[in-house]
Amino acid sequence: MDYVIQAGDTLSIIAARFGTTVEDIIRANPILQTQAFIFPGQIIHIPLPGKAPIPRAALYIVQPGETLNSIALKFNVQYGSLLQANPQIGDPNLIYPGQIIAIPLPLGTVTPAPDPVPFPPLDPFLK
Known part of the structure; x- marks a missing residue:
């Protein structure tokens, strides 16, 4: 199931x-493995409980003031890859808020996220 990220999520x-x-x-x-945070308007896939997750391209809703170049920078993907993943865009200088585009996934990104490293306690007497 796809889900649109809301403010505060x-x-x-x-x-x-x-x-x-x-x-x-x-x-x-x-794509979430390489992003520092999620964005309102970003579309992610929610895996159904009990079923194996299926990696896929990320979908994103264009926000006011964004360009393909700014979106490429936001998601750390090459501009040309972004264009190639969105053949429906006839004029790359003409995208609009609310438009849904695909964010290409780099090859080899389907790996589990590493376990987080625990922070040491602030007080050395706390364990």
């Missing part, structure tokens, strides 16, 4: 809402 909130895990959402959306 976190992967934890989304996972709890749909009865899945953050890890499964990341596996179903490999």
Whole structure:
């Protein structure tokens, strides 16, 4: 199932809402492994509980003031790859807010996210 990120959403909130895990959402959306954060308007795939997640291209809703170049920079993808993933865009200088575009996934990104490294306690007497 696809989901449009809303303001205030976190992967934890989304996972709890749909009865899945953050890890499964990341596996179903490999672009999330290279992004520092999620964006309102971004479309992600929510894996159904009990089924293996299927990696796929990320979908994104163009926001006011964005260009293909700014979107390419936001998602750390090459401009040419972004154009190639969106053959429906006739004029690359003419995109509009609300338009849904595909964000290409780099090859080899379908790997599990590493386990987080725990931070040491602030107080050395706390364990």
